[in-house]
Structure formats: structure tokens, C-alpha cells
Amino acid sequence: MCELPSRSSWNVRRDLGSLFLCLFVYLLAVGSIAAEDFYQEKIVTILEDVCYDCHGEGMKKGGFALDKLQARDAELKDVDHWFSVWKNLKTQIMPPADEAQPSEEDRQLILRWIERAVFRVDPENPDPGRVTTRRLNRREYQNTIFDLLGVKFETDEAFPPDDTGYGFDTIGDVLTLSPILMEKYLEAGQKIVEQFTQDFGSRIPTLFLAGERFLVSPDKSQNARWLPFAKEVKAVQSQPIMHPGRYRITVTMSTQGSPKTTANTARLNLLVGEKPIANQELGWKFNNNHQWVSEADLTVGEQTLALVLSPGNPPLENQEPLALNVSKVELYGPLDRSYLEYSEPYYRVFSDGPPKGEASEKEAYRRKILAGLASKAFRRPVDLPTLERLIQLAQTAETASNGNFEHGINHALCAILISPRFLFRAEIQAEPNNPAKVVEIDEFALASRLSYFLWSSLPDPELDRLAAQGKLRTNLRSQVDRMLADPRSERLVENFVGQWLQTRDVEGVNVNLYRLFGESGINYPQVRASMRKETEMLFAQILAENRPVLELLNADYTYLNEVLADYYGIPGVKGDQMRKVTLAADSPRRAGVLTHGSTLMVTSNPTRTSPVKRGLFILDNILGSPAPPAPPNVPVLPETEKQAGNLTMRDLMEQHRKDTLCASCHARMDPLGLALEQFTYGGTLRKTTNDKPIDTSGQLITGEKFANVTELSQILVTSRKEDFFRCLSEKMLTYAIGRGLEYYDTATVGKVVSGFKVEQPTLRALIYQIVESAPFQKRRGDGSSHVTTK
Numbered sequence: 134m135c136e137l138p139s140r141s142s143w144n145v146r147r148d149l150g151s152l153f154l155c156l157f158v159y160l161l162a163v164g165s166i167a168a169e170d171f172y173q174e175k176i177v178t179i180l181e182d183v184c185y186d187c188h189g190e191g192m193k194k195g196g197f198a199l200d201k202l203q204a205r206d207a208e209l210k211d212v213d214h215w216f217s218v219w220k221n222l223k224t225q226i227m228p229p230a231d232e233a234q235p236s237e238e239d240r241q242l243i244l245r246w247i248e249r250a251v252f253r254v255d256p257e258n259p260d261p262g263r264v265t266t267r268r269l270n271r272r273e274y275q276n277t278i279f280d281l282l283g284v285k286f287e288t289d290e291a292f293p294p295d296d297t298g299y300g301f302d303t304i305g306d307v308l309t310l311s312p313i314l315m316e317k318y319l320e321a322g323q324k325i326v327e328q329f330t331q332d333f334g335s336r337i338p339t340l341f342l343a344g345e346r347f348l349v350s351p352d353k354s355q356n357a358r359w360l361p362f363a364k365e366v367k368a369v370q371s372q373p374i375m376h377p378g379r380y381r382i383t384v385t386m387s388t389q390g391s392p393k394t395t396a397n398t399a400r401l402n403l404l405v406g407e408k409p410i411a412n413q414e415l416g417w418k419f420n421n422n423h424q425w426v427s428e429a430d431l432t433v434g435e436q437t438l439a440l441v442l443s444p445g446n447p448p449l450e451n452q453e454p455l456a457l458n459v460s461k462v463e464l465y466g467p468l469d470r471s472y473l474e475y476s477e478p479y480y481r482v483f484s485d486g487p488p489k490g491e492a493s494e495k496e497a498y499r500r501k502i503l504a505g506l507a508s509k510a511f512r513r514p515v516d517l518p519t520l521e522r523l524i525q526l527a528q529t530a531e532t533a534s535n536g537n538f539e540h541g542i543n544h545a546l547c548a549i550l551i552s553p554r555f556l557f558r559a560e561i562q563a564e565p566n567n568p569a570k571v572v573e574i575d576e577f578a579l580a581s582r583l584s585y586f587l588w589s590s591l592p593d594p595e596l597d598r599l600a601a602q603g604k605l606r607t608n609l610r611s612q613v614d615r616m617l618a619d620p621r622s623e624r625l626v627e628n629f630v631g632q633w634l635q636t637r638d639v640e641g642v643n644v645n646l647y648r649l650f651g652e653s654g655i656n657y658p659q660v661r662a663s664m665r666k667e668t669e670m671l672f673a674q675i676l677a678e679n680r681p682v683l684e685l686l687n688a689d690y691t692y693l694n695e696v697l698a699d700y701y702g703i704p705g706v707k708g709d710q711m712r713k714v715t716l717a718a719d720s721p722r723r724a725g726v727l728t729h730g731s732t733l734m735v736t737s738n739p740t741r742t743s744p745v746k747r748g749l750f751i752l753d754n755i756l757g758s759p760a761p762p763a764p765p766n767v768p769v770l771p772e773t774e775k776q777a778g779n780l781t782m783r784d785l786m787e788q789h790r791k792d793t794l795c796a797s798c799h800a801r802m803d804p805l806g807l808a809l810e811q812f813t814y815g816g817t818l819r820k821t822t823n824d825k826p827i828d829t830s831g832q833l834i835t836g837e838k839f840a841n842v843t844e845l846s847q848i849l850v851t852s853r854k855e856d857f858f859r860c861l862s863e864k865m866l867t868y869a870i871g872r873g874l875e876y877y878d879t880a881t882v883g884k885v886v887s888g889f890k891v892e893q894p895t896l897r898a899l900i901y902q903i904v905e906s907a908p909f910q911k912r913r914g915d916g917s918s919h920v921t922t923k
Contacts, residue, residue: 378467
């Protein structure tokens with residue numbers, strides 16, 4: 134039974150359609166009205182007015198008739214069919230623009246009726262959907278290894294490409310694990326440990342003291358980088374010594390002041406405390422660095438090192454005086470190896486240095502190391518049985534290597550890297566096979582979801598700490614802010630934008646730029662790379678500065694370097710560095726991602742433009758209303774514009790649309806693609822094709838008319854902005870939760886869109902809404918059924 138909506142719910146449901154629907158739900162709850170009665174009295178009346186011309190009274194377009202349906206009919210259970218109806222109504226594709234339109238109140242009433250009576254969703258308690266345990270994709274694996282061990286492992290060479298679903302490689306259902314891939318993971322784990330341990334060797338430490346740290350008394354305004362031979366000076370530096378013993382002291386220096394030979398000399402004395410250690414006579418060696426090596430015994434505590442320079446022979450007449458330049462002093466020791474240092478990778482694992490003490494102390498250290506490593510790699514505290522098995526592995530390997538403690542740990546580390554708990558992002562649930570059981574994921578799983586969403590990698594110590602304290606959920610937004618300010622958030626831009634707007638493909642897409650420009654001196658690989666950066670940097674700027682998300686479509690600025698600016702024909706940009714460039718008011722055609730070279734190139738054929746691909750790109754990635762697949766045996770267009778004879782692309786598309794099988798879909802795609810026809814398949818501007826002017830005018834399926842891409846962009850950020858908000862929300866939610874969106878996600882998407890619009894329509898606000906949504910925060914058990922309203 135549905136509960137009567139609360140007073141606060143009534144306050145926000147202002148439109149008439151929502152009031153009718155709430156009344157319907159309430160009357161159903163108290164038994165005063167049947168679903169059939171509401172359907173016949175409210176819904177059928179609207180359908181008769183606006184839908185029956187095509188889907189009733191003998192008409193059955195798309196194989197769908199509405200006038201035969203009853204509210205309890207089995208056809209209402211066909212949620213996939215009704216989902217298409219819902220999407221067409223939501224995007225105002227249906228009814229067609231030249232047909233009678235329902236009022237906004239009636240449209241909302243039908244949409245909400247479908248959501249509640251057909252989809253059976255509860256807007257206040259959305260179904261989070263099922264979660265397929267997700268394998269790390271190639272980029273996530275690479276980032277996780279680097280953040281865990283500091284090893285740069287090339288996964289593109291080691292593993293086959295990941296499958297994608299719904300446009301992304303983060304989808305759990307397609308990230309399968311074949312036996313061959315498992316073998317590659319085994320091999321990769323061994324290689325990573327070998328690469329990780331190759332710099333493990335111990336070494337005598339070296340302290341480096343810069344010459345400018347040796348100050349001359351009394352005013353200390355002079356230092357050892359310039360000590361004239363003409364007078365006696367003493368440059369002093371104090372250095373704490375942590376480990377006593379004999380040290381090798383190396384002074385790196387040069388004499389300066391005269392490019393020609395001179396008789397000028399001086400004597401340099403090295404003192405530790407007040408004790409002379411060694412001395413050397415200095416003469417003319419202009420600008421040649423040379424080293425002076427001596428040894429001394431140093432004790433624990435502050436040690437004073439002094440360089441005392443005493444005058445020797447003065448320069449002869451017409452000779453220039455010399456000066457000493459000490460660039461650095463090195464302390465290497467203790468020479469007896471009583472204390473050794475290890476590389477930074479070593480301390481990532483052996484945090485307390487090499488093992489010391491008795492067997493019991495080593496055992497405790499081994500346990501500490503493996504518990505920390507496994508918990509970090511598994512992204513949650515390791516359970517005791519697993520830890521004991523890892524300890525046993527390490528002990529066995531240590532015994533086999535004649536007592537090498539590090540070898541044993543490395544053997545266990547290899548086991549960690551091939552464990553399913555590392556390769557898969559598993560989440561704990563009490564009833565994993567019960568689709569009716571919905572629970573909040575624990576905070577360790579929430580930390581992983583958050584870090585792989587924003588960083589494509591494992592949680593850092595701050596997220597782990599908050600998760601262990603049970604405070605991550607209450608500090609979610611502050612953590613999002615912190616993580617977006619971290620350089621690792623560049624991975625979100627690279628991986629989300631790279632797949633949503635296909636910038637990953639621009640450097641390898643088969644587009645023949647040589648056919649356009651020939652040997653014109655253009656650095657084509659650099660042009661392609663700069664195109665990718667242009668789009669990614671625009672997204673990153675809007676995200677970092679919390680700017681309106683609509684600037685993705687109509688920004689009056691972009692990011693260029695000299696190569697890309699010259700390619701576009703935009704003057705005044707010099708150098709290889711990408712930088713923000715405000716676009717001139719008289720060339721508004723370069724505004725937003727639709728006019729970026731990356732978009733134009735990945736939506737073209739090798740030697741000509743493709744209005745179909747460009748139109749599909751806008752429908753799928755901007756408006757969120759992709760066209761159905763093309764029917765079989767569709768005739769192809771000429772591969773090149775030369776083969777098209779004297780016809781323009783618009784002429785060719787008009788001929789193509791004469792086929793009734795093609796007309797309906799092309800009416801949606803073609804106007805959008807033709808609006809970009811002034812851009813070549815390489816992304817440059819042109820005025821004519823086949824010596825004919827280019828007509829970029831068109832009309833959206835929803836009725837809005839435009840003359841060019843500038844006016845199209847204006848429509849997209851005004852009358853169709855709701856479609857863009859919804860599309861972007863669906864794309865980012867799909868990327869974040871790792872599954873495609875289903876009919877029961879309509880309530881979640883609606884809440885996400887409404888929430889980020891109310892706060893401020895920015896990318897950051899959208900991310901807030903996604904990480905606070907039910908699919909991101911919760912999970913239910915596997916099964917074919919979703920959670921329905923009771």
C-alpha cells in the first residue's frame with residue numbers, strides 16, 4: 134500500500150498532474166478507486182486527444198495500439214515498451230511537433246502514471262538496482278597499482294582492451310574475466326613485484342648541503358657561493374648527525390673571476406667543530422667543477438662544518454682576482470654500514486625499515502606489513518583467515534630463500550595482486566540473492582565507489598580513515614571537494630569525457646587529414662592530441678571553477694596552442710602550451726564542444742563528413758534520445774564528395790530520406806548533423822562544397838528552427854536544456870555506478886536533475902547529487918525483479 138504523501142510532499146507538488154496522481158495513489162490505498170477507473174477517466178481521455186491518430190482507432194504505428202489497453206492488461210507489464218513511450222513523452226518527441234500536443238500538466242500526469250502504475254517506482258524510495266561485482270578495467274588497474282606501489286605498469290600492452298557497455302568501460306556486466314586474462318593477471322602480478330623490488334637495495338645514505346647554506350660571519354649576508362681569494366673568510370653550517378661514525382666529505386667547487394690564467398692563489402681548510410680535517414691549495418681553474426674529498430669522524434648531535442679560505446699569492450699586474458664558488462658539500466656515511474637507507478618504494482611496504490630483533494619481533498612486523506598491504510589493496514580491513522594465509526605464504530617463501538624476510542613479503546604481495554579481492558570491487562551484503570533486500574553499502578564500499586568514480590583508483594588514507602570511523606557518509610560533500618582539488622581528479626576528465634564525448638578516439642580515428650591538406654607542414658599528430666586536450670580542458674575548467682554546465686555547449690572561450698589555433702585559422706596564439714583563448718565575437722561558430730575538432734573528427738568518415746554520425750552524436754550524448762538502429766540493407770552514401778558528383782551533402786541526404794524505411798529516423802538526425810556541415814571531416818571551416826554554398830538550417834523533431842550551429846547551440850541551452858541536463862546526468866550516473874540505467878531509475882534521474890538544478894546547474898552540483906543518490910549509496914540483491922511500491 135502507498136502511504137498518503139506528507140504535507141511537505143504536497144508543498145512541492147504544485148502542478149495539476151502531480152495532484153491528480155497523488156490523489157490516485159491515495160484512493161488506491163484506501164480502496165475508493167480502482168486502477169482501471171483512474172486509467173479510463175484520466176489517462177484514456179488524454180491519450181484519445183493526442184495519441185489515437187497514430188496509436189488508436191485502427192492505427193498501430195510502431196506496432197503499438199493504445200485504445201485496446203486496459204489498466205490491468207498484461208500489456209501494461211511490458212515495461213520495456215512503456216519505457217520507450219515514457220522517453221518519447223519526456224523528450225517531447227511524441228506526439229510529433231506538427232501534431233496536437235498535450236498540455237504540460239497532462240504530459241506530466243501521463244509520465245507520472247507510467248512511473249507509478251506501470252513501472253511501480255516510489256520517488257521517495259528509488260530502487261538502487263542490482264550491482265554486478267566489477268572487475269578493475271585497464272585504467273583502474275594501472276592507477277591502482279601506481280597509487281598502491283608507485284609502479285608505472287603499462288596495462289595497454291599487458292591486457293586486452295576492455296569491453297564497453299552503454300558507452301563506458303566501467304560497466305560490471307561486461308567486465309568479465311576469461312582464463313586467458315587470469316593468466317595475464319598472474320604474469321602481471323609477478324612483473325609488478327619484480328619492477329617494484331628492483332630498487333630495493335640498501336645503501337649508505339648521503340646528506341647534501343648546498344653551498345649557499347654555508348654563511349660568512351658576522352652579518353651572514355655572504356655565503357660560500359662567492360668567497361674572494363683576497364681576504365680570509367670563514368663560512369659555517371650546522372648539520373644534525375643522527376648516526377655516528379666515519380664519513381666521507383666531498384666538496385664540489387670551482388674558481389671564478391678570471392677567464393685568463395692568473396697567479397692568484399688561496400688555501401681552503403675544512404673544519405669539523407674547531408678541529409682541522411684537511412686543507413688544499415687553490416689556483417686558477419676557471420669555471421671547472423672539481424671535487425675535494427676527505428674523511429672525518431662525526432658524532433650524534435649538531436655538528437659544525439666550516440670552510441676557511443685564506444689568501445695566498447695575489448694576482449700579478451693586469452691579472453684579475455679569483456673567488457671560490459662552493460656548489461655543495463656531501464656527507465656520505467657512516468662508512469662502516471652501521472646504518473643503511475632504502476629507496477622510497479621499499480618504505481611503501483617496509484614502513485619501519487628492515488626487520489630487527491628476535492623471531493617474535495619479526496613475526497609482529499610481518500603481520501603488521503601484510504595487514505596494511507592487504508587492507509589497502511582490498512580496500513577494506515583484511516579478515517583474519519586471509520591474513521593468516523598471507524603470513525603463511527610469506528613464511529614459506531622466506532624459508533625457501535634462506536631466511537630473506539623481504540623475499541617472503543614480496544611473495545605474499547604477489548598473491549595479493551592476483552587475489553579476486555584486489556581484481557574485483559566486491560561489496561558485502563547480508564542477502565546477496567534477495568532482490569527485495571535493499572541495504573546501504575558499508576562505508577568502505579562507499580569509499581571505493583567514490584574513489585573509483587572521481588580518481589579511477591583506490592581510496593587514499595583520508596577516505597580509509599573516515600570509513601573506519603563511520604564518518605564518510607556524513608562528510609561526503611567535503612570529501613568530493615577535496616578529491617576534485619587533487620591532481621588525481623584529472624582521471625575523471627580523461628576517462629569520463631574521453632568516453633562520453635569520445636575524445637579517447639580522436640588521436641587514432643581513421644580520418645585522412647593528408648587528403649585535406651597534403652604536405653602543408655601541419656603536425657597532424659600534435660593537432661589531434663591538442664584537439665583532445667581542448668575538449669578535456671574545457672570540461673576541467675568548468676568543473677574546477679564551478680561554472681554553469683551549459684558552457685559546455687556555448688562557451689565563448691576554448692583552449693588552444695599555436696598548432697591548433699593555426700589549424701583552426703585563429704590568429705594571435707603562440708607556443709606549444711595550451712591556454713585559455715577568448716573567441717572573437719565575429720566568429721561565433723567556434724563555441725562549445727559541438728564545434729571542437731575532437732567532436733567533428735570522431736563523427737566523420739575517413740574522407741567526408743557524416744551528418745548521420747554527427748546527428749547521432751548530438752541525439753545520444755547531448756539530448757539523450759538516440760535513434761533506433763538502422764534497418765538492414767540500407768543503401769550507402771558515396772564515400773567521397775567527388776563520387777557524389779555535383780550534389781551537396783544536403784542533396785544526398787534528401788535523396789536518402791525518400792526511402793520510407795529511412796525517413797523517420799533521418800528526420801531526427803539529419804538536421805542536427807547538417808547544422809555542422811560548414812566544418813570539414815577534419816574539423817576546419819569551409820564556406821562551400823562542390824562550389825555550392827552550404828545550407829546549415831534545419832528544424833528539431835520537437836519543432837524548433839535554426840539557421841546554423843550557433844542558433845542550434847542556443848536552442849540546446851534554452852528550450853532543450855532540460856534534455857541536456859537529463860542526458861548528462863544519465864551519462865555520469867551510468868559511469869559512476871557501473872551499470873546501464875533501467876526503467877526503475879526514472880525516479881533517481883529525476884531527483885538528480887532536480888537537485889542539481891535547484892542548487893546550481895554545475896558539474897560539481899551534479900556530482901554531489903550522484904554520490905548522494907540511491908544507486909550510489911545503496912544496493913539490493915541480485916534478481917530479475919526490482920523493488921516495487923507496496
